Amino acid sequence: MTVPSQELIGTVTAESGIQGKAPLDETAVPSRGRIIFRRFISQKSALFGLVLLVLLVFMAYIGIHFTKWDYQQPDYDSFLVTPNSSHWFGTDGAGGDLFAMTMRGAQKSILIGLMVAVIATSMAAVVGATAGYFGKWIDNTLMWIVNLLLVIPSFLIIAILSPQFHNNLTLFVVLLGMFIWQITARIVRGQTLSLREREYVLAAKYMGVSGPRIILRHILPNLASLLIIDATVNVSVAVLTETGLSFFGFGVQPPDVSLGTLIQAAQTSATTQPWLFLFPAGFLVLLLLAVNLIGQGLRDAFDPSTGVAI
Numbered sequence: 001m002t003v004p005s006q007e008l009i010g011t012v013t014a015e016s017g018i019q020g021k022a023p024l025d026e027t028a029v030p031s032r033g034r035i036i037f038r039r040f041i042s043q044k045s046a047l048f049g050l051v052l053l054v055l056l057v058f059m060a061y062i063g064i065h066f067t068k069w070d071y072q073q074p075d076y077d078s079f080l081v082t083p084n085s086s087h088w089f090g091t092d093g094a095g096g097d098l099f100a101m102t103m104r105g106a107q108k109s110i111l112i113g114l115m116v117a118v119i120a121t122s123m124a125a126v127v128g129a130t131a132g133y134f135g136k137w138i139d140n141t142l143m144w145i146v147n148l149l150l151v152i153p154s155f156l157i158i159a160i161l162s163p164q165f166h167n168n169l170t171l172f173v174v175l176l177g178m179f180i181w182q183i184t185a186r187i188v189r190g191q192t193l194s195l196r197e198r199e200y201v202l203a204a205k206y207m208g209v210s211g212p213r214i215i216l217r218h219i220l221p222n223l224a225s226l227l228i229i230d231a232t233v234n235v236s237v238a239v240l241t242e243t244g245l246s247f248f249g250f251g252v253q254p255p256d257v258s259l260g261t262l263i264q265a266a267q268t269s270a271t272t273q274p275w276l277f278l279f280p281a282g283f284l285v286l287l288l289l290a291v292n293l294i295g296q297g298l299r300d301a302f303d304p305s306t307g308v309a310i
Contacts (some may be wrong), residue, residue, distance in 0.1 A: 003006060004265075027041045028302070029137045030282075034051070036301045036302060039300065039301035040297050040298065040300075040301040042255075043169070043297045043300060043301070044107075045238060045294055045296065045297065046294060046296065046297020046298070046300075046301075047221075047231060047268075047297075048293060049289070049290045049291070049292070049293025049294040049296075049297065050293075050297075051296055052217070052286060052289070052290040052293075053287075053290035053291065053294060054284060056110075056283070056287055056290060057110060058275050059103060059191075060103050060106035060107045060110060061107060062106075062226040062303075063103060064099075064100060064103040064104070065105065067088065067097065067099055068098055069087070069097035069099070069100045070100055071096070071097070071100040071101045071104040071257055072092075072096075072104075072255060073096075073100075074094050074095035074096045074097075075087070075091060075095045075097065076095050077095075078091045078095055079091060079093060079094070079095050080092065080093055080273055082275060083275055084103040087099065089275060089279045090273075090275040090276070090279075092265070092266075092276055093269075096279075096281055098262075098276065099256050099279075101262060101280075102259070102262060102279050102280050102283055103260060104256075104257050104281060105252075105257050105258040105260075105261070105262055105283075106283055106287065108169075108252055108256070108258045108259075109134070109239045109242060109243065109258060109284070109287065110171055110239075110287070111257050112169070112172070112176070112238055112239065112242045113193075113235040113236070113239040113242075113291075114182075114235060115173045115236075115238075116173055116176045116177045116180070116234060116235075116237075116238035116242075116299065117231045117232070117234035117235045117238060118231070119173065119174065119177030119178075119183070120177045120180045120181040120184070120230075120234045120238075121227050121230050121234055122178065122179070123178075123185070124179040124181040124182075124184035124185040124188055124227075124230065125188055125223065125227055126186025126222055127142050127145075127146065127181075127185045127189075128184065128185035128186065128187065128189040128191075128192060129187075129188055129189070129192045129219050129220055129223070130142065130191025130238075131143055131185075131189045131192075131214065131216070132188065132189040132190065132193045132195075132196065133192050133196050133211060133215055133219060134211060137170060138275060139189070142185075143186075143189070146182045146185050146186060147182075149179065149182050150182045150183070152179075154179035154180075155241075155244075155245075157179070157252040158175055158176065158179065158241075158245060158250065159245060159248065160248050161175060162245060162251060169262070171250075172242075172251070175197065176238055176241060176242065177238075180234055180237055180238070180241075181234075184226075184227075184230045188223060188227075189225065191222075191223055191226065192215075192219055192223075195218070195219050195222055195223075196219070201214060201218050201219070204218060215269040225298075225302035228298055228302070229295055229298050229299050229302065232291055232292075232294055232295035233295055234290045235291050236288050236292055236295070237286060238254075239284070239288060239291070240288065242258065242260065243259050243260035243263070244260065245257065245260065246258040246259070246260025246261045247260040247261070247263055247264045248264075249264070256303070260285045261278060261286070262276075262280035263280050263281050266280070
Protein backbone atom coordinates (compact mmCIF):
# COMPACT_ATOMS: atom_id res chain seq x y z
CA MET A 1 0.00 0.00 0.00
CA THR A 2 1.33 3.42 -0.94
CA VAL A 3 1.61 5.91 1.90
CA PRO A 4 0.52 9.42 0.84
CA SER A 5 3.26 12.03 1.05
CA GLN A 6 3.12 14.98 3.42
CA GLU A 7 2.76 17.38 0.48
CA LEU A 8 -0.30 15.48 -0.77
CA ILE A 9 -1.87 15.48 2.68
CA GLY A 10 -1.31 19.23 3.01
CA THR A 11 -2.84 19.84 -0.42
CA VAL A 12 -5.94 17.74 0.33
CA THR A 13 -6.35 19.41 3.73
CA ALA A 14 -6.21 22.90 2.25
CA GLU A 15 -8.62 22.08 -0.58
CA SER A 16 -11.14 20.46 1.79
CA GLY A 17 -11.30 23.62 3.93
CA ILE A 18 -9.70 22.02 7.00
CA GLN A 19 -7.35 24.28 8.91
CA GLY A 20 -3.83 23.01 8.37
CA LYS A 21 -0.42 24.32 9.15
CA ALA A 22 -0.43 26.85 6.36
CA PRO A 23 0.38 30.28 7.80
CA LEU A 24 -2.29 32.95 7.69
CA ASP A 25 -1.69 36.03 5.59
CA GLU A 26 -1.92 38.75 8.24
CA THR A 27 -1.73 41.49 5.62
CA ALA A 28 -5.10 40.32 4.27
CA VAL A 29 -6.79 41.29 7.56
CA PRO A 30 -7.30 45.08 7.62
CA SER A 31 -6.65 46.94 10.85
CA ARG A 32 -9.43 48.71 12.72
CA GLY A 33 -8.09 52.09 11.64
CA ARG A 34 -8.16 51.04 7.99
CA ILE A 35 -11.71 49.73 8.33
CA ILE A 36 -12.82 53.03 9.88
CA PHE A 37 -11.08 54.96 7.10
CA ARG A 38 -12.78 52.87 4.42
CA ARG A 39 -16.16 53.34 6.06
CA PHE A 40 -15.58 57.09 6.25
CA ILE A 41 -14.52 57.60 2.62
CA SER A 42 -17.41 55.40 1.42
CA GLN A 43 -19.82 58.13 2.55
CA LYS A 44 -20.28 60.85 -0.02
CA SER A 45 -21.64 63.36 2.48
CA ALA A 46 -18.62 62.92 4.77
CA LEU A 47 -16.21 63.34 1.86
CA PHE A 48 -18.08 66.43 0.73
CA GLY A 49 -17.80 67.87 4.24
CA LEU A 50 -14.08 67.14 4.37
CA VAL A 51 -13.40 68.73 0.97
CA LEU A 52 -15.57 71.72 1.89
CA LEU A 53 -13.74 72.22 5.19
CA VAL A 54 -10.34 72.07 3.46
CA LEU A 55 -11.49 74.67 0.92
CA LEU A 56 -12.82 76.98 3.64
CA VAL A 57 -9.61 76.72 5.65
CA PHE A 58 -7.59 77.36 2.49
CA MET A 59 -9.67 80.46 1.73
CA ALA A 60 -9.37 81.78 5.29
CA TYR A 61 -5.63 81.31 5.72
CA ILE A 62 -4.23 81.29 2.17
CA GLY A 63 -6.80 83.02 0.02
CA ILE A 64 -6.59 86.21 2.03
CA HIS A 65 -3.05 86.75 0.72
CA PHE A 66 -4.37 86.98 -2.84
CA THR A 67 -6.06 90.30 -2.17
CA LYS A 68 -4.23 93.58 -1.70
CA TRP A 69 -6.56 94.74 1.05
CA ASP A 70 -6.18 94.23 4.78
CA TYR A 71 -9.11 93.87 7.15
CA GLN A 72 -7.99 97.09 8.91
CA GLN A 73 -7.20 98.99 5.70
CA PRO A 74 -10.25 100.85 4.35
CA ASP A 75 -10.57 102.03 0.77
CA TYR A 76 -11.63 105.66 1.05
CA ASP A 77 -12.61 105.72 -2.62
CA SER A 78 -15.08 102.85 -2.28
CA PHE A 79 -17.92 103.08 0.21
CA LEU A 80 -20.68 100.46 0.12
CA VAL A 81 -19.67 99.18 -3.33
CA THR A 82 -21.07 95.89 -4.57
CA PRO A 83 -18.74 92.92 -5.22
CA ASN A 84 -16.34 93.66 -8.08
CA SER A 85 -12.89 92.76 -9.38
CA SER A 86 -11.17 94.98 -6.81
CA HIS A 87 -13.32 94.15 -3.79
CA TRP A 88 -14.49 90.57 -4.24
CA PHE A 89 -17.13 90.69 -1.50
CA GLY A 90 -17.75 94.44 -1.77
CA THR A 91 -17.11 97.03 0.93
CA ASP A 92 -18.93 98.31 4.00
CA GLY A 93 -19.92 101.84 4.95
CA ALA A 94 -16.40 102.67 6.12
CA GLY A 95 -14.73 101.39 2.96
CA GLY A 96 -13.50 98.19 4.57
CA ASP A 97 -12.92 95.25 2.24
CA LEU A 98 -15.53 92.66 3.17
CA PHE A 99 -13.52 89.73 1.78
CA ALA A 100 -10.53 90.55 3.99
CA MET A 101 -12.76 91.05 7.03
CA THR A 102 -14.71 87.84 6.39
CA MET A 103 -11.53 85.82 6.04
CA ARG A 104 -10.17 87.39 9.24
CA GLY A 105 -13.40 86.51 11.02
CA ALA A 106 -13.24 82.97 9.64
CA GLN A 107 -9.69 82.59 10.94
CA LYS A 108 -10.91 83.56 14.39
CA SER A 109 -13.86 81.17 14.27
CA ILE A 110 -11.81 78.20 13.03
CA LEU A 111 -9.02 78.78 15.54
CA ILE A 112 -11.41 79.25 18.45
CA GLY A 113 -13.45 76.20 17.42
CA LEU A 114 -10.42 73.91 17.27
CA MET A 115 -8.87 75.16 20.51
CA VAL A 116 -12.13 74.97 22.45
CA ALA A 117 -12.78 71.46 21.12
CA VAL A 118 -9.37 70.26 22.29
CA ILE A 119 -9.83 71.78 25.76
CA ALA A 120 -13.41 70.61 26.24
CA THR A 121 -12.86 67.06 24.98
CA SER A 122 -9.67 66.67 27.02
CA MET A 123 -11.40 67.84 30.20
CA ALA A 124 -14.35 65.53 29.58
CA ALA A 125 -12.03 62.58 29.02
CA VAL A 126 -9.87 63.20 32.08
CA VAL A 127 -12.66 64.07 34.51
CA GLY A 128 -15.09 61.38 33.32
CA ALA A 129 -12.50 58.59 33.21
CA THR A 130 -11.03 59.55 36.60
CA ALA A 131 -14.43 59.66 38.27
CA GLY A 132 -15.56 56.39 36.74
CA TYR A 133 -12.35 54.47 37.43
CA PHE A 134 -11.58 55.51 40.99
CA GLY A 135 -15.16 55.92 42.24
CA LYS A 136 -15.95 56.65 45.90
CA TRP A 137 -15.21 60.19 47.10
CA ILE A 138 -13.32 61.11 43.92
CA ASP A 139 -16.36 60.23 41.83
CA ASN A 140 -18.72 62.11 44.16
CA THR A 141 -16.55 65.23 44.20
CA LEU A 142 -16.00 65.39 40.45
CA MET A 143 -19.64 64.71 39.64
CA TRP A 144 -20.71 67.39 42.11
CA ILE A 145 -18.54 69.88 40.22
CA VAL A 146 -19.97 68.68 36.89
CA ASN A 147 -23.55 69.04 38.12
CA LEU A 148 -22.79 72.51 39.49
CA LEU A 149 -21.39 73.69 36.15
CA LEU A 150 -24.39 72.24 34.33
CA VAL A 151 -26.85 74.45 36.22
CA ILE A 152 -24.79 77.65 35.89
CA PRO A 153 -26.08 79.90 33.08
CA SER A 154 -22.91 79.60 31.01
CA PHE A 155 -23.87 82.05 28.26
CA LEU A 156 -24.61 84.75 30.84
CA ILE A 157 -21.34 84.13 32.72
CA ILE A 158 -19.31 84.26 29.49
CA ALA A 159 -21.14 87.41 28.39
CA ILE A 160 -20.28 89.12 31.69
CA LEU A 161 -16.62 88.06 31.84
CA SER A 162 -15.50 88.08 28.20
CA PRO A 163 -15.36 91.90 27.74
CA GLN A 164 -12.90 92.04 30.64
CA PHE A 165 -10.33 90.08 28.65
CA HIS A 166 -9.70 92.89 26.13
CA ASN A 167 -9.37 90.52 23.13
CA ASN A 168 -7.22 88.03 25.03
CA LEU A 169 -7.88 85.02 22.81
CA THR A 170 -6.38 82.47 25.20
CA LEU A 171 -8.59 83.45 28.15
CA PHE A 172 -11.65 83.65 25.91
CA VAL A 173 -11.01 80.13 24.59
CA VAL A 174 -10.48 78.74 28.09
CA LEU A 175 -13.71 80.36 29.25
CA LEU A 176 -15.65 78.81 26.37
CA GLY A 177 -14.07 75.43 26.92
CA MET A 178 -14.99 75.41 30.61
CA PHE A 179 -18.72 75.22 29.92
CA ILE A 180 -19.22 72.64 27.15
CA TRP A 181 -17.60 69.44 28.48
CA GLN A 182 -19.86 68.41 31.34
CA ILE A 183 -22.38 66.20 29.49
CA THR A 184 -19.60 64.32 27.69
CA ALA A 185 -17.83 63.82 31.03
CA ARG A 186 -20.90 62.08 32.42
CA ILE A 187 -21.03 59.82 29.36
CA VAL A 188 -17.32 59.00 29.68
CA ARG A 189 -17.84 58.21 33.36
CA GLY A 190 -20.63 55.77 32.53
CA GLN A 191 -18.51 54.03 29.90
CA THR A 192 -15.56 53.85 32.29
CA LEU A 193 -17.69 52.13 34.95
CA SER A 194 -18.20 49.31 32.45
CA LEU A 195 -14.65 49.24 31.07
CA ARG A 196 -12.99 49.00 34.48
CA GLU A 197 -14.55 45.56 34.96
CA ARG A 198 -13.08 44.16 31.74
CA GLU A 199 -10.52 41.37 31.95
CA TYR A 200 -7.58 43.36 30.57
CA VAL A 201 -8.16 46.17 33.09
CA LEU A 202 -8.39 43.70 36.00
CA ALA A 203 -5.24 41.97 34.76
CA ALA A 204 -3.40 45.29 34.66
CA LYS A 205 -4.49 45.97 38.25
CA TYR A 206 -3.21 42.60 39.43
CA MET A 207 0.12 43.31 37.71
CA GLY A 208 0.49 46.48 39.78
CA VAL A 209 -0.11 49.02 37.02
CA SER A 210 -1.07 52.41 38.46
CA GLY A 211 -4.54 53.87 38.02
CA PRO A 212 -3.52 56.86 35.85
CA ARG A 213 -1.54 54.56 33.56
CA ILE A 214 -4.50 52.19 33.19
CA ILE A 215 -6.71 55.15 32.30
CA LEU A 216 -4.26 56.39 29.65
CA ARG A 217 -3.32 52.98 28.22
CA HIS A 218 -6.57 51.01 28.47
CA ILE A 219 -9.61 53.17 29.27
CA LEU A 220 -9.23 56.22 27.03
CA PRO A 221 -8.10 54.29 23.90
CA ASN A 222 -11.35 52.31 24.08
CA LEU A 223 -13.26 55.60 24.22
CA ALA A 224 -11.43 57.11 21.24
CA SER A 225 -14.44 56.92 18.92
CA LEU A 226 -16.65 58.75 21.41
CA LEU A 227 -14.03 61.44 22.05
CA ILE A 228 -13.28 62.03 18.37
CA ILE A 229 -16.96 62.49 17.56
CA ASP A 230 -17.37 64.74 20.60
CA ALA A 231 -14.48 66.90 19.42
CA THR A 232 -16.14 67.52 16.05
CA VAL A 233 -19.39 68.44 17.78
CA ASN A 234 -17.54 70.80 20.10
CA VAL A 235 -16.01 72.61 17.12
CA SER A 236 -19.50 73.48 15.86
CA VAL A 237 -20.72 74.43 19.32
CA ALA A 238 -17.70 76.65 19.95
CA VAL A 239 -17.96 78.41 16.57
CA LEU A 240 -21.67 79.04 17.04
CA THR A 241 -21.22 80.22 20.63
CA GLU A 242 -18.40 82.59 19.71
CA THR A 243 -20.46 83.97 16.83
CA GLY A 244 -23.45 84.50 19.11
CA LEU A 245 -21.36 86.24 21.76
CA SER A 246 -19.69 88.45 19.17
CA PHE A 247 -23.09 89.23 17.63
CA PHE A 248 -24.28 90.62 20.97
CA GLY A 249 -20.99 92.44 21.56
CA PHE A 250 -19.59 90.09 24.22
CA GLY A 251 -17.07 88.14 22.13
CA VAL A 252 -14.34 89.47 19.87
CA GLN A 253 -13.96 93.20 20.43
CA PRO A 254 -12.99 95.96 17.96
CA PRO A 255 -10.68 96.71 16.25
CA ASP A 256 -10.60 92.97 15.59
CA VAL A 257 -13.45 91.33 13.69
CA SER A 258 -15.25 87.99 13.68
CA LEU A 259 -18.10 86.50 11.71
CA GLY A 260 -20.43 87.47 14.54
CA THR A 261 -19.43 91.13 14.53
CA LEU A 262 -19.77 91.29 10.75
CA ILE A 263 -23.25 89.75 10.86
CA GLN A 264 -24.26 92.10 13.67
CA ALA A 265 -23.01 95.15 11.75
CA ALA A 266 -24.95 94.11 8.64
CA GLN A 267 -28.30 93.33 10.29
CA THR A 268 -29.71 96.81 9.75
CA SER A 269 -28.72 96.90 6.06
CA ALA A 270 -29.43 93.29 5.10
CA THR A 271 -32.13 94.34 2.64
CA THR A 272 -30.45 97.41 1.12
CA GLN A 273 -26.87 96.06 1.03
CA PRO A 274 -27.39 92.28 1.16
CA TRP A 275 -23.75 91.40 0.41
CA LEU A 276 -22.74 92.73 3.83
CA PHE A 277 -24.83 90.00 5.45
CA LEU A 278 -24.77 87.18 2.93
CA PHE A 279 -21.02 86.63 2.68
CA PRO A 280 -20.14 86.33 6.41
CA ALA A 281 -23.36 84.47 7.18
CA GLY A 282 -22.86 82.15 4.20
CA PHE A 283 -19.29 81.37 5.26
CA LEU A 284 -20.53 80.57 8.77
CA VAL A 285 -23.25 78.25 7.46
CA LEU A 286 -20.81 76.43 5.17
CA LEU A 287 -18.28 76.03 7.99
CA LEU A 288 -20.87 74.55 10.36
CA LEU A 289 -22.22 72.32 7.58
CA ALA A 290 -18.76 70.94 6.79
CA VAL A 291 -17.95 70.17 10.44
CA ASN A 292 -21.32 68.54 11.04
CA LEU A 293 -21.01 66.35 7.94
CA ILE A 294 -17.57 65.22 9.06
CA GLY A 295 -18.89 64.47 12.54
CA GLN A 296 -21.79 62.47 11.08
CA GLY A 297 -19.38 60.54 8.89
CA LEU A 298 -17.07 59.76 11.80
CA ARG A 299 -19.99 58.55 13.90
CA ASP A 300 -21.14 56.19 11.16
CA ALA A 301 -17.57 55.03 10.53
CA PHE A 302 -16.94 54.16 14.18
CA ASP A 303 -20.39 52.61 14.75
CA PRO A 304 -20.60 49.14 13.10
CA SER A 305 -24.39 49.06 13.52
CA THR A 306 -24.93 51.73 10.85
CA GLY A 307 -24.36 49.26 8.05
CA VAL A 308 -22.04 51.50 6.04
CA ALA A 309 -20.36 49.42 3.37
CA ILE A 310 -16.56 49.13 3.28
